[in-house]
Amino acid sequence: MWKKTVVSVGIGIVCGYFAIKNVDYHQLFASLRNIQLIYFGYAVIPMVLSHLLRALRWQIILSPCGHIPFGSLFGINAVGFMMITVLPLRLGELVRPLLLSRREGISYSSAIATSAVERIFDGLAVLVVLLFGIVLAPLPTQTIPLLGWKIDYLIYATLGTFGPILIFLAMLILFEAKALKVIEKTIRFLPKKFGPKVLTICRNFVYGLNALKGVWASLQILLYSCGIWICIAFVMYLLFAGFSLELPLYATFTVLGIICLGIMIPGPPGFVGNYELFCKAALALFAVQAEVALGFALASHSFNLIFFVIFGLIYLPANPFHLREIRDAEALQLEESA
Numbered sequence: 001m002w003k004k005t006v007v008s009v010g011i012g013i014v015c016g017y018f019a020i021k022n023v024d025y026h027q028l029f030a031s032l033r034n035i036q037l038i039y040f041g042y043a044v045i046p047m048v049l050s051h052l053l054r055a056l057r058w059q060i061i062l063s064p065c066g067h068i069p070f071g072s073l074f075g076i077n078a079v080g081f082m083m084i085t086v087l088p089l090r091l092g093e094l095v096r097p098l099l100l101s102r103r104e105g106i107s108y109s110s111a112i113a114t115s116a117v118e119r120i121f122d123g124l125a126v127l128v129v130l131l132f133g134i135v136l137a138p139l140p141t142q143t144i145p146l147l148g149w150k151i152d153y154l155i156y157a158t159l160g161t162f163g164p165i166l167i168f169l170a171m172l173i174l175f176e177a178k179a180l181k182v183i184e185k186t187i188r189f190l191p192k193k194f195g196p197k198v199l200t201i202c203r204n205f206v207y208g209l210n211a212l213k214g215v216w217a218s219l220q221i222l223l224y225s226c227g228i229w230i231c232i233a234f235v236m237y238l239l240f241a242g243f244s245l246e247l248p249l250y251a252t253f254t255v256l257g258i259i260c261l262g263i264m265i266p267g268p269p270g271f272v273g274n275y276e277l278f279c280k281a282a283l284a285l286f287a288v289q290a291e292v293a294l295g296f297a298l299a300s301h302s303f304n305l306i307f308f309v310i311f312g313l314i315y316l317p318a319n320p321f322h323l324r325e326i327r328d329a330e331a332l333q334l335e336e337s338a
Contacts, residue, residue: 012273031295039242050231064210082312109204133253
């Protein structure tokens with residue numbers, strides 16, 4: 001794992017280098033001195049609201065596994081997002097399923113499946129944000145500054161990532177028996193000691209997707225997902241105001257969408273470097289001065305990091321966690337299938 005960590009830190013360093021390249025530090029510090037912190041305080045409210053909605057959404061996704069108390073899910077989310085923030089390679093994504101499995105007695109495979117469903121809906125939300133903020137907005141250029149990426153290619157890459165996953169999930173939900181038969185035939189090529197375990201894991205995964213078989217439950221999940229991302233967009237809007245950035249409303253979605261794509265790249269703890277580069281590149285689309293754009297990136301990123309760490313520490317005593325549990329996660333999944 002240490003080799004992957006080194007690579008992730010390297011990615012962050014490269015991104016950070018290009019983010020700070022050719023920046024006038026006097027102007028950068030001047031932009032930071034002009035922050036109106038009151039707006040950053042206001043932004044805490046929609047941040048907390050987004051986590052309330054995340055807990056409600058997860059509760060619905062978990063409903064086939066039994067009733068999980070809202071308070072339990074809210075606390076697990078708080079610790080999980082803190083770990084996503086402080087651990088490299090997005091390893092923190094494993095923390096929420098591990099805590100849920102340990103605290104509520106749900107199989108780890110099913111917990112992973114429900115977490116994956118959340119990420120699929122979040123990915124679709126990011127795609128919608130991109131479509132709204134990039135395709136429908138009258139941008140001055142079709143190439144993202146600093147990154148040199150064509151905006152059209154960005155949309156295609158996102159579709160190419162989440163499209164096949166969505167199709168695969170739909171097949172599992174609509175044609176569960178047939179999908180499992182296909183999986184069963186496929187795993188025959190695996191060594192005998194692994195085949196049955198992989199099949200059991202897949203069955204647990206499908207079980208975790210059962211909430212999506214109900215139309216009303218699926219609609220609720222969709223509505224909560226929309227609410228979550230409206231809250232996150234409002235946070236960005238308030239941070240713009242705190243930095244005195246007078247940008248059009250669609251800029252909120254453009255910048256948010258590009259940042260989200262940037263932090264999907266497995267990077268160092270806190271996505272340091274990734275966030276700054278992609279945020280600065282997104283703001284460059286709107287002719288924001290490089291120093292101001294980097295200042296906003298640093299300020300908004302710091303706000304997110306501080307919020308997630310404090311938020312997680314509040315709930316950590318009720319949801320204790322040790323890093324070795326991530327190392328043992330794979331063994332736990334195989335143990336369940338034995």
